[in-house]
Amino acid sequence: MPLRTxxxxxxxxxxxxxxxxxxxxxxxxxxxxAELNDQIEFFVRINDRDQLVNRIVITADTTFPLxxxxxxxxxxxxxxxITAELYYLHIRSQDGNMDRSPMLTLLLI
Numbered sequence: 595m596p597l598r599t600x601x602x603x604x605x606x607x608x609x610x611x612x613x614x615x616x617x618x619x620x621x622x623x624x625x626x627x628a629e630l631n632d633q634i635e636f637f638v639r640i641n642d643r644d645q646l647v648n649r650i651v652i653t654a655d656t657t658f659p660l661x662x663x664x665x666x667x668x669x670x671x672x673x674x675x676i677t678a679e680l681y682y683l684h685i686r687s688q689d690g691n692m693d694r695s696p697m698l699t700l701l702l703i
């Protein structure tokens with residue numbers, strides 16, 4: 595089953611960086627085939643540079659949707675009128691294979 599697009603804690607795809615909270619909360623929807631010890635790595639891509647912003651190991655206590663906090667600074671490095679793309683990887687512990695989610699694209703203003 596393909597991965598689903600990450601979700602922001604608001605519905606805006608046009609993002610005014612100066613008004614972002616200190617932590618931007620992004621949700622990773624339920625991954626049907628996730629197993630114990632699998633990893634979820636969350637990335638933000640700005641200017642073709644991928645930045646790992648969160649890594650979560652699936653445990654017995656993990657609940658979905660996963661909430662990944664991203665520091666505001668990731669989005670507000672004096673960059674304006676540029677896109678930020680958010681995505682995550684599901685890395686299977688059994689074989690190291692990974693699936694990549696579709697990108698959520700934001701316009702930073």
